[in-house]
Amino acid sequence: IITLRLSFTGKIILIPTSASGSFENRDILIRKFGPVEKNEVYYVEADLFKKANIDVVKAQISQINYDTREIEFKNVKEKLSFENILFAGSSSKSKYLKYMNVFSITDYESHAKAHNEVLKANHAMVFGSTFEAFQLVSSMRSYLNQHGMGSIQLTIFDTETSEVEKTLSSNVYRRLLHELKKMKITTIMKAEIVGIEGDHKLNKINFLLKSNKGPDVSKEEYF
Known part of the structure; x- marks a missing residue:
């Protein structure tokens, strides 16, 4: 946005989607599962946009x-009038967020809430097949081990092929699986969800595992 200001002299209005109304470094929320300080989260000092003559609508x-x-x-x-809109998009949220024990780490507040809930859990699961999802579950395990909570089960789960396997190679992905297994992290990719149990809380996911050739394996696993 600062780059835009350097080349555009007209009026700029920012509308952040964060619940706190600020622009945040979401990367730290994935790399560091433990408590984070606000000065680690926010990208800019409070008066930067004011100096750049940029209005922020919270x-x-x-x-x-x-x-x-x-x-x-x-x-x-x-109402706010505009001439042009620039969307700075992010990943879509999980459809399972309707359950009270499913969280999306999108800002400082949601990061803290997810952290506190995981500490009370017996089994925590990360939905996702991206590099960031694998980084998050690894960060969670390191943090839990450091605080004597290594008994909490961790699983990374998704219905798609891992981004690591698609972008790099099967050999790299197998090496990653080996490292995650040593960290006592269960990895489940390419799963076909056949049922969800739970009303207000997500209690159980019933799924079939897909083979690499395409057809579903006639096996059902629960956790």
Whole structure:
């Protein structure tokens, strides 16, 4: 956004999606599962945008009207007019967030909440097949071991092929699996979910494992 300001002299308005209304270094939230300080999280000093003549709107968007070129916000009567919009997107959230024991680590507050809940769990699972997901579960294991909580089971789970295997190679992925196994982390990729148990809490996932050739293996595992 600062690069945009260097080449654009018009009015710039930022609408962060973080619950805290600030711009955060989400990478640290993945690399460091333990408690983080606010000065580790926020990218910029508080007055940077003010110095750059950039306005920040701390409100949740309810609707974008492209015909009238106006943005409407929840619980705010005033509308914001615009000429052009630049979306800085992030990964989509899990559909399982409707369960009270499923969390998305998107900001400082959600990171702290997930951390506190994992410490009370017997089994914690990371949904995802990306490099970041593997980095997160590894960070979780290191942190739990350091604090005498190595008995908490950890699983990384997804319905897709691992990004590591797709981007690098099967050999690299097998090496990663070997290292995760030594860390007592269970890895389940390419799973076909056939059932979910739980009302308010996600209690159990029933799934089939897919073979590398495509057809599903006639085996059902639970955890």
